[in-house]
Amino acid sequence: MTRVAIVGCGVVGSSWALVFARAGLQVTVWDAIPAAVEQTLAFVKSGAKALDQQGLGNGESVDAITARLTGCATLEDALDGVDYVQESAPERVEIKRELYRKLDSLAAPHVVLASSTSGLPASSFTEELANRARCLVVHPINPPHLIPLVELVPAPWTRPEIVDEAAALMEKIGQSPIRLSREINGFVVNRLQSALLGEAFRLVEDGLCSAADVDKAVADGLGLRWFFMGPFETIDLNAASGVAEYCRNLGPMYYGLAKEQADPREWGPALVKEVESQRRTVTTAGALPARRAWRDRCLAAFVAAKRRVMSAEGT
Amino acid sequence: MTRVAIVGCGVVGSSWALVFARAGLQVTVWDAIPAAVEQTLAFVKSGAKALDQQGLGNGESVDAITARLTGCATLEDALDGVDYVQESAPERVEIKRELYRKLDSLAAPHVVLASSTSGLPASSFTEELANRARCLVVHPINPPHLIPLVELVPAPWTRPEIVDEAAALMEKIGQSPIRLSREINGFVVNRLQSALLGEAFRLVEDGLCSAADVDKAVADGLGLRWFFMGPFETIDLNAASGVAEYCRNLGPMYYGLAKEQADPREWGPALVKEVESQRRTVTTAGALPARRAWRDRCLAAFVAAKRRVMSAEGT
Numbered sequence: 001m002t003r004v005a006i007v008g009c010g011v012v013g014s015s016w017a018l019v020f021a022r023a024g025l026q027v028t029v030w031d032a033i034p035a036a037v038e039q040t041l042a043f044v045k046s047g048a049k050a051l052d053q054q055g056l057g058n059g060e061s062v063d064a065i066t067a068r069l070t071g072c073a074t075l076e077d078a079l080d081g082v083d084y085v086q087e088s089a090p091e092r093v094e095i096k097r098e099l100y101r102k103l104d105s106l107a108a109p110h111v112v113l114a115s116s117t118s119g120l121p122a123s124s125f126t127e128e129l130a131n132r133a134r135c136l137v138v139h140p141i142n143p144p145h146l147i148p149l150v151e152l153v154p155a156p157w158t159r160p161e162i163v164d165e166a167a168a169l170m171e172k173i174g175q176s177p178i179r180l181s182r183e184i185n186g187f188v189v190n191r192l193q194s195a196l197l198g199e200a201f202r203l204v205e206d207g208l209c210s211a212a213d214v215d216k217a218v219a220d221g222l223g224l225r226w227f228f229m230g231p232f233e234t235i236d237l238n239a240a241s242g243v244a245e246y247c248r249n250l251g252p253m254y255y256g257l258a259k260e261q262a263d264p265r266e267w268g269p270a271l272v273k274e275v276e277s278q279r280r281t282v283t284t285a286g287a288l289p290a291r292r293a294w295r296d297r298c299l300a301a302f303v304a305a306k307r308r309v310m311s312a313e314g315t
Numbered sequence: 316m317t318r319v320a321i322v323g324c325g326v327v328g329s330s331w332a333l334v335f336a337r338a339g340l341q342v343t344v345w346d347a348i349p350a351a352v353e354q355t356l357a358f359v360k361s362g363a364k365a366l367d368q369q370g371l372g373n374g375e376s377v378d379a380i381t382a383r384l385t386g387c388a389t390l391e392d393a394l395d396g397v398d399y400v401q402e403s404a405p406e407r408v409e410i411k412r413e414l415y416r417k418l419d420s421l422a423a424p425h426v427v428l429a430s431s432t433s434g435l436p437a438s439s440f441t442e443e444l445a446n447r448a449r450c451l452v453v454h455p456i457n458p459p460h461l462i463p464l465v466e467l468v469p470a471p472w473t474r475p476e477i478v479d480e481a482a483a484l485m486e487k488i489g490q491s492p493i494r495l496s497r498e499i500n501g502f503v504v505n506r507l508q509s510a511l512l513g514e515a516f517r518l519v520e521d522g523l524c525s526a527a528d529v530d531k532a533v534a535d536g537l538g539l540r541w542f543f544m545g546p547f548e549t550i551d552l553n554a555a556s557g558v559a560e561y562c563r564n565l566g567p568m569y570y571g572l573a574k575e576q577a578d579p580r581e582w583g584p585a586l587v588k589e590v591e592s593q594r595r596t597v598t599t600a601g602a603l604p605a606r607r608a609w610r611d612r613c614l615a616a617f618v619a620a621k622r623r624v625m626s627a628e629g630t
Contacts, residue, residue, distance in 0.1 A: 215545020230530020
């Protein structure tokens, strides 16, 4: 049975601790700031309780889940006997470099060192390590205890077996891993989001429609399919014989649009001010915290609904 | 009470007939092919029944809904006494031009002429009409009885009051209208889809990841939020003080990605063949119809879940 160390106890590390513990794994928890460890232990308790209430529990008691966690006073203790480290330290390359020097020297040679970083390639902080071939990025979408997608991104020197091992672990604990063949800015998720955001800002900057209308186009339109099908499956099912027919019919139209969308734009001060001002008429600054709570409730409810439907469908 | 004519009885027109009838409006139905009218009447009956079974009914009997429909043998009959025409004829400009000549001469002057076209601007088939100021595009996402988003796109000569009227009608019948300020290729929805698809194909062409992994990135990641929040609300809630702070922190990163994504690409034969071949390992050609039925069941189930959650949230 895999044993896991959580290194770095912020929002992301805390959610990871819940993900691993609810999946039945023993989890050690460490942070450079001892109080952060306590926060993670408290988060797993409240998070497991919330999942139960949201219809997302695994049938176990909260105590059974939290009993798998061990807060550690030292990094050495946290790494003792583990097979996999999920690191979620601050997103600064010098912090990661220093931390990975310690991790690489303290962790047994077989231990996978996985970083939650969203922006730094593993090559930027593992190059000089003796055992750098066991390092990779395992990037979650926050919060991983609700959103299953994780991006596995190897450095040029990551051994393929390490990626296999991380992928198998993610599948086993109920996450949804995807594999990138190499490092690339933004990985896959932020590149896709960038493409959509780029056009969203372009439409508002050009006065075509309001930011609220762009949001409706997604939340009341495109997003209803993207919730359970990706863009390729969507178009594949939209032509009688599949995606090749779709591309034959509509490829030229999309190429025309792509050429119109090929002007990368900075989100300049006037545009940002305009979007900010439009957003504040929908949700005032004071109402943002309540709206975030709304978002979190909705996300949990929809993840639960998706699990029910997909389970009934057997997919 | 608004009375509506459905002109053109394909898949889109049939779904529109259900949308208007379930909202309590009287609906006349006409198509150049009489048998198509019968198909629409049959579709509304089966569709209303299916909505009931999917938890998406409005509490009325199927008979009460279908009683509001009147199949018409002539266009004159269909237009008699109506206030609004939803035209869903084939997507060929010469067909629309000829049809709008008839519609403009037969419909009373106050009647709104709305086209379901996804690709033709209203200016391309209404320019020479005596009363062209009452014409616009009211473009649904298929099927409108499940997906509420509609795009309202005026021609340069469309009177603003006509757009107001169409928007008010769409709100009244429970659709979610957005307003474009002017005609643009792809409107908003296909431009957003184009941006995402462009990056999806780019990632596969460049060997970064598989088509299935791009689909996972959306269906198990980004799409979980886009199901109920658009891209602007998503980023607005992702920084403590809102979207301006988000843009300050991440704008430069996204601008960097946008520059990398600014090479519009044709979906060439080799790329399309590769995607087709990857898709056929996930869903064989023979399994496509069953997968479409799966998609339709899932879509209905998720729309029902969204309605329940949003209604409980009061949003």
